[in-house]
Amino acid sequence: MAKRSKVYASFAEAVADIQDGASIAFGGFAYPGVPFNLIAALLKQGAKGLTCVTNGTGGSAPDRMPDIGMLVQNNQVAKVVASFTAPTRASDRIPLTQYVAEGKVVAELVPQGTLAERLRAAGCGIPAFYTPTAVGTELAEGRETRVFGGREYLLEEALPVDIAFIRAWKADTAGNLLFRRSQRNFNPLMAMAAKLTIVEVEEDFLEPGAIDPDEVHTASIFVHRMVKIPAAPEGLWPGRRPERAAPPGNQAKEKQS
Amino acid sequence: MSGLERQQIADRVAQEFQDGWIVNLGVGMPTMCSNTPIDADILYHAENGVIGYGPVLPAGQEDVHLVNAGGQNVSFIPGAAIVHHADSFGIIRSGRIDVTVLGIYEVACNGDFANWKVAGANGGGIGGAMDLAACAKQVFVILEHTTRDGSPRLLKQCALPVTARGVVTLVATNLGLFKPLGDRFLLREIAPGVTVEQVRAATGAPVEVPPDLKTIRTL
Secondary structure, three states: OOOOOOOOOOOOOOOOOOOOOOEEEEEEOOOOOOOHHHHHHHHHHOOOOEEEEEEEOOOOOOOOOOHHHHHHHHHOOEEEOEEOOOOOOOOOHHHHHHHHOOOEEEEEEEOOOHHHHHHHHOOOOEEEEEEEEEEOOOOOOOOOEEEEEEEEEEEOOOOEEEEEEEEOEEEEOOOEOOOOHHHHHHHHHHHHHHHEEEEEOOOEEEOOOOHHHHOOOHHHHHHHHHEEEOOOOOOOOOOOOOOOOOOOOOOOOOOOO | OOOOOOHHHHHHOOOOOOOOOOEEOOOOHHHHHHHOOEEEEEEEEEOOOOOEEEEEEOOOOOOOOOOOOOEEEEEEEEEEEEEEEEHHHHHOOOOOOOOOEEOOOOEEEEOOOOOOOOOOOOOOOOHHHHHHHHHHOOEEEEEEOOOOOOOOOOOOOOOOOOOEEEOOOEEEEEEEEEOOOOOOOOEEEEOOOOOOHHHHHHOOOEEOOOOOEEOOOOO
């Protein structure tokens, strides 16, 4: 029997068998590389008790693309692992806050470089590593540290996931991927950290061989299912993210995920 | 006593950048450092893997696939490169960033600072700040000198949970430019129209004033 094609006809079909309790890594940083179409399909599919690994959960801006905060609000999420678990401006509100306060969702806050490296380690068969990041902070309290060369480092464990949702620019039907500009971000790491990688692809699928092997960013080994993003409005194509006004007065700090 | 405007604070910080430096700018006031015309060849690194970005592009000219750490649609400079997130933080942790400039809540004269969790918050926003703070060769911080209700943000000890300990080498506020010296801040330069007495009154730690105190020259 021929092997099933990695190309799926719809996002609904590509996410249909996701089970309750699955751990899912969601790629993207700001807008580039976020799998908006797969998130939208998962909102409809309805799997519950999910662990979501993501840089941030979103939801502070009024015009929202599908985000992890929506999965939280849809009562599909048990745990979030992210480098932002609270709004970055005191005046902002994100949906996650209330769910954590009510004990409905557990939030694990991880520095962004540690998050990336925990995913990378998982995808590379490394169970744990030491990092200088977060030493001496509240995040390191009660945890194992070790001194190498006179400097203290914190032990961090790999972060394997069941599934990765990512967005790529080009793909061939074998599953080799190319990302464009800062769309790359966490996406190659999450593809390697997952047992099942599902990709939304911007351009029409290419025949195997059309991408020079030297140019491939993520090799086909790490890719299992792909869906071509349809034209808008059926498919989700983010534009420029709305600029946010500088905060008034002496708010010195503003951060966005 | 308001002192410098936000862009003027960023301008003063940018003048510290040396030719050939690799610079990582945090979101908020730090990003304004890249608006400052300086006579130095700087390579700007963003934590999302962009090495060598230029100005933010106006609406209609943006590349929606290319953003800086703040999600703004920036441009490439010639010679730019893209790496993935693990390599981007590899650049950071391996000590290749000459300076990171971070917007913060509080800084102490022992070099500790806080910028990820406000009092009473459930959770926080760390982003890349802890990696940058722990591993950049220098950490410059930018903040308003006092809170909205007038409480000092330059302190003997941080009250909020710290981001990293003993790492800050330069503090820029609307009132002046400071260097943490362990048990006190050195006032390197003072903002125009501000007095030393005003600086001392607004600071929660001792302030050393050099005999030849300079005034910040605004651009």
